[in-house]
Amino acid sequence: MAGATVATNRREARRPRRIPARAPCLAVLLGGCSGMQSMLDPAGIAATRIADLFWVMLIGxxxxxxxxxxxxxxxxxxxxxxxxxxxxxxxxxxxGVVFPTVVLTALLVYGLRLMPELRTSDGDLTIAVTGEQFWWRVEYRLPDGRVVPSANELRMPAGATVEVVLGTADVIHSFWIPALAGKTDMIPGRTTRQMLKPERPGIYRGACAEFCGSSHSLMAMTAVVMEPEAFAAWIEREAADAVPSGNARGREVFMASGCSACHTVRGTEAAGRIGPDLTHLGGRESLGAGILPNQPDxxxxxxxxxxxIKPGARMPAFPMLxxxxxxxxxAWLGGLE
Structure with missing residues (x-):
């Protein structure tokens, strides 16, 4: 009996343990079902309709x-x-004939029923987004006629219908915030549009979904959905000039190094239009089009x-400083809020 028990224990020891090996794979698969860049965790009307269509087709x-x-x-x-x-x-x-025809017709009718809601032309807010290599130029076009420039970040009030007017300054890009809506291409010489209706306040991640160059994978976007009152206060601050950070030396370095030739900081002499607007850089969630934390270092x-950090970007490096x-x-740039 003792010998049989020992032999059994040896066989059990040699037997591969499958459950722990499967657990990491299952965790990776389930990890894509939620989060700030998941289509299966929708936070907007358009993304919800896409998710509904996905589940219907998957179950079918x-x-x-x-x-x-x-x-x-x-x-x-x-x-x-x-x-x-x-x-x-x-x-x-x-x-082979009747069943596929009925099923595909039903899916087509179901999908077409979703389109009018996603193509509405009545927006509460218009935001123009222009794709560049490799960042996003953003302009908020307010109902009173004001245009508020920003970059690499999209802020919207929850519950509002937002019309995003899309264009590109160079090559084809594709605008995609998975938790809010599907993809829309940005094509040179054309203007495309996407309607967003975010429902749940939070921070979401978008990305360029069309290969656009060597740093394509580093062209992300932060989308912040805010309560309407918080958004109204934020847009007024964003429309104002920069609040000086008090670091006079940092401002002198910015001007003397030629940064003002490419970047705008409203309230200063810097009025460049080539690169992103840096007026309120310190108040943004990230740097470099969503690839670095917004910290002085x-x-x-x-x-x-x-x-x-971003190969192929048009901004030159300044290692000589x-x-x-x-x-x-x-410190000066990080204090611009």
Whole structure:
């Protein structure tokens, strides 16, 4: 008995443990079902309709797959005798013609019913977004006629219908915030539009979904959905000039290094239009089009190592700046709110 027990224990020890091996795979798969960039965790009307269509088609595909497999098992394992020619003809016409036609027609009608709600032309707010290599130029077009510039971040009030007017300054880009809506291409020489109606306040992640160059994968966007009152207060602050951070040395470095030739900081002499508007850089959620945290050390690193952090970007790196000047510049930029 003792020998048998030892042999059994040895076999159990050699037997591969499958459950722990499967657990990481399951965690990875389930991890895509939620989060700030998940289509399966919608926070807007358009994304909700896309998710509904996805689940309907997934369930329908699963049902059809089960029917086909069941029919194959029945024909190959259970019914060993051949069927008549009439039965075979009925099966071909019914399962091969009638059934697919009915199912595909039903799916088409169901999908078309969703389109009018996603294509409404009445927006409470208009935001123009222009794709550049490799960042996003953003302009809020307010009902009173004011245009408020920003960059790399989209802020919207929850419950409002937002018309996003899309364009590109160079190559084809694709605007995509999975938790809020589907993809819309940005094509040179054309203006496209996307209607967003965010429902749940929070921070979501968007990205360029069309290969646009060497830093395509580093062209992200932060989308912030706010309560209407908070958004109204924020847009008024965003429309105002920059609040000086008090770091006079940082401002001197910004002007002396030529940054003002490409960037605008409203309230100062900087009025460049080539690069992103930096007027309220300190109040944004991230840096470099969603790839770095908005912290002074990250600002300093981006300025000094632009070519390494974002290859192909048109902004030159400034590794020649002394460490003290770089720190002062980063502190000044980070204080612009």
């Amino acid at each position: 595909a699963a049902v059809i797959w089960c029917l086909v497999i069941s029919l194959a098992v029945y024909a190959s394992r259970l019914k060993k005798t051949p069927v008549s020619e009439r039965t075979a003809l009925r099966l071909i016409i019914g399962a 990250a600002i300093a690193r981006f300025v000094a190592e632009t070519d390494r 002394p460490e003290d000047d770089l720190a002062a510049l980063a």
